[in-house]
Each structure stands twice: as structure tokens, then as C-alpha cells.
Amino acid sequence: MPHYVYRLATVFIPLVVFLGMSYLYAYGDQNVYAQILTAIGIWPFQFPFLDISAWLAVWECARQGVDVISVNPCDVLQRGYSASPLWIEASAIPLGVRDTAVVGWLLDLVFLISLSLLPSPQDFRELMLVLAAILSTMVIFALERANPDVLLFIMTLTTGALVERRLYMRMLGYLLALLAALLKYYPIMVLIIALRERASMVIAVSLVIAGSLVAFWTEYHVEIARGLPAITHGPYNTDLFAAKNLPFLFGEAAGGAAGKFVAGVAYATLVGVSLSICRRLLRFDELRSALATLDAAERNLLVIGSAVIVGCFFAGQSVGYRGVYFLLAMPGLLAISRRPAGSELRHLALGTSVVILLLMWGECFRLALYRAVEHPSMPEVLGTNLKIQFWFLRELGWWWTVSVMLAVLIDFLAASPLTHWVSSRFASLGSGHKVTKNPDPIAYLPLSLRFHVSKSE
Numbered sequence: 001m002p003h004y005v006y007r008l009a010t011v012f013i014p015l016v017v018f019l020g021m022s023y024l025y026a027y028g029d030q031n032v033y034a035q036i037l038t039a040i041g042i043w044p045f046q047f048p049f050l051d052i053s054a055w056l057a058v059w060e061c062a063r064q065g066v067d068v069i070s071v072n073p074c075d076v077l078q079r080g081y082s083a084s085p086l087w088i089e090a091s092a093i094p095l096g097v098r099d100t101a102v103v104g105w106l107l108d109l110v111f112l113i114s115l116s117l118l119p120s121p122q123d124f125r126e127l128m129l130v131l132a133a134i135l136s137t138m139v140i141f142a143l144e145r146a147n148p149d150v151l152l153f154i155m156t157l158t159t160g161a162l163v164e165r166r167l168y169m170r171m172l173g174y175l176l177a178l179l180a181a182l183l184k185y186y187p188i189m190v191l192i193i194a195l196r197e198r199a200s201m202v203i204a205v206s207l208v209i210a211g212s213l214v215a216f217w218t219e220y221h222v223e224i225a226r227g228l229p230a231i232t233h234g235p236y237n238t239d240l241f242a243a244k245n246l247p248f249l250f251g252e253a254a255g256g257a258a259g260k261f262v263a264g265v266a267y268a269t270l271v272g273v274s275l276s277i278c279r280r281l282l283r284f285d286e287l288r289s290a291l292a293t294l295d296a297a298e299r300n301l302l303v304i305g306s307a308v309i310v311g312c313f314f315a316g317q318s319v320g321y322r323g324v325y326f327l328l329a330m331p332g333l334l335a336i337s338r339r340p341a342g343s344e345l346r347h348l349a350l351g352t353s354v355v356i357l358l359l360m361w362g363e364c365f366r367l368a369l370y371r372a373v374e375h376p377s378m379p380e381v382l383g384t385n386l387k388i389q390f391w392f393l394r395e396l397g398w399w400w401t402v403s404v405m406l407a408v409l410i411d412f413l414a415a416s417p418l419t420h421w422v423s424s425r426f427a428s429l430g431s432g433h434k435v436t437k438n439p440d441p442i443a444y445l446p447l448s449l450r451f452h453v454s455k456s457e
Contacts, residue, residue: 006127007120014112014134018143022105041137041364042144046076049104049146053097054079055087060096062088069226083148084183085223086216104146111143111150117161119298119331126334129353133330136360142321148184153324155180156190156308160301160328163193170197174205182216186318189311190304192409195416202418237391239320239363243313243402246270246395270399277403278410286345290336291411302332303412306405313402320363326356329405352404355397362394 025033025048037044047053057074058081066073068081068088074097081088095103115134121127133139142150155176162173174194180187194205217224234240236249244263247270251263281287291299305328312318312325333356336349358365369390373383413419 004120006122006124007116009127010118010121010130010134011112011116013131014115015109017135018108018112037140037144038367039364040140041361041367042141044144047100048144049100050076051148052104052107052146053100054081055083055148056095056100056103057097058088059091059093062091069223080227082227082229084185085220085227086182088223100146107146107150108143111154114154114157115327117157118301118327119295119335121331121334122338129334129357130330132357133327133360136357137362137364138320138323138360139327141363142324145321147319147321149322149324152180152184152187153327156187156304156325157301157328159190159193160297160304163196163300164296171205174209178209178212182212186308186312186315186322189307192307192412193300193304195413195418196300197417199418199421202416233317237387239366240317241313241320241323241359241398242317243267243270243399244317246392246399249391274399274403274406277400278407281348281404281407282410284345286339286343287336287348287407288411290339290345290349291408292415294332294335298332298335299412301328302408305329305332306408310402310405310409313398323360326360330356332408348404352401355401359394359397359401362397366390366394 021033021036024030024036034044054072054075054077057072057076058068061068061072061074064074068074070080071078072081076097118130121130141147142153159173159177159180162169162176165173174191177187177190177193180190191205191209195202197205236242236245236252244267247263247266250266251259251261253259254262291302294302305325308325309323309329312322330353333349333353337346337353339346339349369386372378373386
């Protein structure tokens with residue numbers, strides 16, 4: 001089957017599902033709509049697009065002079081605003097809560113269309129895996145809420161597409177990623193992709209980013225500090241994902257002063273194991289060769305997706321819908337899984353893709369398990385043990401996935417032109433040789449990487 005058919009299917013099938021659910025809610029049976037969402041692990045609110053409604057409420061109340069950081073009376077839940085003050089500055093845009101349905105629906109529609117920018121699946125198996133990811137609990141939850149992360153994902157995916165273009169397009173992509181970071185902070189990790197540029201360009205881009213962040217902090221540091229305490233946090237055994245979930249729940253179980261010690265030791269141990277996995281993976285020559293020979297779009301999106309997931313994982317707790325960034329990493333992992341049958345790397349990449357899918361559907365499985373153990377015939381002790389085992393396996397799945405993504409990021413950094421340029425300068429100085437003026441950093445790249453850097457110039 002032609003590859004363009006698979007590309008069309010990854011957009012067309014989710015669009016059909018989206019339009020079908022939209023019709024069901026607007027003109028059909030809303031109870032059936034709610035039952036479908038509940039079955040896949042989502043508790044629907046009274047109306048769709050709750051999260052974009054809150055951000056539109058920020059504009060509505062800000063125009064009225066209300067301090068929306070503490071509490072927002074225009075929001076149906078009166079939630080305070082914890083994201084960037086830059087959004088408040090855009091309150092002159094004449095949109096408000098009354099526009100929730102239109103804005104939320106259009107945002108989701110653009111998201112689904114933007115998936116056409118992802119590298120295409122190459123066979124039916126890959127198509128099924130990609131569709132399972134797009135229609136997963138994490139992604140549907142983000143769309144049902146029309147969470148602003150959907151907008152940031154679109155901006156990030158656009159950045160990934162632009163960095164394959166001419167210089168001025170790449171600069172536009174970096175500026176778009178910077179804007180996303182100024183809107184909700186965590187997309188700052190996307191800018192790691194700028195390290196694919198020549199050393200002089202990396203320095204120029206870094207200066208622009210640093211200057212923008214300094215100016216932003218100088219102007220809004222009071223509002224930022226006020227909003228930070230309201231950033232998402234909660235129990236360690238729900239849909240929130242974070243590096244601290246597993247060790248900190250161990251600490252809570254231990255209790256008291258001993259609990260803090262247990263949490264610290266467990267956290268350090270998990271980080272050590274993760275780094276050991278990274279080291280082992282990076283000593284696997286076949287993996288490094290596969291990463292170097294990936295199609296440029298697959299490699300760039302794998303790096304960007306890995307950077308966002310890893311950054312969010314270690315920075316603090318994130319709501320499950322932020323796992324939408326797994327969609328960026330999937331094409332690269334599936335490309336690696338095309339290695340010859342019997343290859344260890346093939347099993348590694350395909351296995352990691354399956355683990356990611358299980359994580360993306362994790363809330364569906366968790367809530368289904370909770371409903372099952374609440375049955376009167378289920379012994380309480382057995383039900384509790386099943387919950388603990390599920391939670392433990394899920395957290396191990398997160399740590400494995402993050403370890404693989406860390407290996408991808410470390411390999412990307414090691415192969416970047418800037419790293420090779422810096423290492424060559426130190427090597428020349430150490431050997432006493434005269435350093436050539438303005439050396440070409442591409443000359444220090446492996447042959448398999450020179451093409452990807454050079455062709456974008």
C-alpha cells in the first residue's frame with residue numbers, strides 16, 4: 001500500500017472519530033457520549049473544553065480589571081491562573097467564556113490536521129500503533145478539555161517541521177518554540193533542537209533566548225512568583241506523572257522523618273539505575289548508528305518529544321494529557337524498529353513503543369481496575385494488592401521510557417556540531433597544535449550526521 005495512504009489514515013480516522021463524537025454531543029445522546037469517554041478513562045465535565053474555557057475566562061476577567069492569578073470569578077470552577085502572565089497581556093483579544101465551544105472545537109480540529117506533519121507510518125502494523133497512540137486516553141483527554149497544551153503541541157510540531165527548512169524558517173521555528181516557552185514554561189525544552197546548528201548559530205540563538213528570558217523575568221517576576229504555587233501537584237497514584245511519584249509514595253508509606261530518608265534514597269537509586277540504563281544503551285553501537293541514520297524529521301521529532309517528556313518528568317508532576325508529546329517520539333522509535341528481524345535493537349525500539357502505548361492508555365486501565373476491585377465479590381486485600389502492583393508497574397514503565405529518551409538526548413548532544421567543535425578546540429590546545437581559525441564544526445561530525453546538518457543550510 002502506498003505510504004501516503006498511511007499518512008492520510010493517521011489524520012482521516014481520528015478526524016472521523018472527532019466529528020462523530022462532536023455530532024453525538026451536539027445532536028445525539030450526550031449520555032452515550034459520556035459513557036464512551038468514561039470507558040476510555042476520562043471523567044467528562046458538564047461541558048466539553050473545560051480547560052480552554054478557563055484560559056478564555058482569564059481574558060474576560062482581565063479586561064474587567066480582576067486579579068485572575070489568585071481566583072478567577074469568570075471561570076466556572078473559579079480557578080486561579082498559574083501560567084505565564086503573557087497570556088493575560090493578550091486579553092485585548094475579544095474572546096471570552098461564551099466562545100468556549102467554538103475555540104475549543106477549532107483548536108482540536110487544527111491539532112488533528114497538524115498530525116499530517118508527523119512522519120508517515122510505513123506499514124499496517126505501524127499505522128495501528130500510531131492510531132492507538134492518537135486515540136489514547138492521554139490524547140483524547142487533552143482534546144476533550146481543549147487544554148492549552150494542545151496549542152503548545154501544535155507550535156512544537158510546527159517548530160519540528162520548520163527546522164528542516166532554510167535558515168530564516170529555522171529561526172522562525174526557534175522563535176515559535178520560545179513563544180511557547182514564554183506561554184507555559186515547560187516548552188523551553190523544545191529549544192534543545194537548536195543545538196543541531198553550527199556553533200556560531202547556536203551562540204546567536206542562545207543569546208536571543210537568554211535576553212528574552214531575562215526581559216520576561218524582569219517584567220513579570222512578581223506575577224510568575226505568585227502563580228507558581230498553583231502549578232499542578234497532587235497524589236502520587238493518580239494520572240499525574242513525575243519522577244518523584246514512585247520514591248515519594250515509598251516515603252509516605254514509611255512515614256515521619258524516616259519517610260523523607262526513604263524517599264531520598266529511593267529517588268537517588270532510581271536516578272542511578274536510569275543513568276546506568278542510559279550508559280548501557282549508549283554503549284550499544286547499533287543504537288547509536290540507528291539514531292545517526294534516522295530520517296532528519298524522525299530524529300528531530302524524537303529529540304524534541306524526548307526532551308519535553310524527560311523535562312516534565314523530572315521538573316515536577318504533570319497531568320496525564322501532557323503525554324501528548326509522545327506522539328512526536330513514536331515515529332522515530334518505529335523507524336528504529338524497522339531493523340532486520342532478530343535484531344536486539346528492533347525488539348528494544350518496538351518494546352519501548354508498546355510501553356509508551358500502555359502509558360498513554362494507563363488511565364483507562366487504572367480506572368477499569370478500580371471499578372473491578374470495587375465489586376462486592378472482590379476481597380479487599382486482593383483489590384489493594386492489585387492496585388499497588390498496577391501502580392508499581394506503571395511507574396517502572398515511566399522510568400524505563402524516560403531512560404531510553406535520556407539516551408536519545410545524550411546521543412544528540414554528543415553528536416551536535418557545538419560539542420564536536422568544543423571538543424576539537426580542547427584537543428588542539430591540549431596537543432599544542434595551532435587551532436585553525438573558524439573551523440567548520442561539521443567536519444567533526446560522523447559521516448552519517450553530516451548530511452542531516454548540511455542539507456538544511
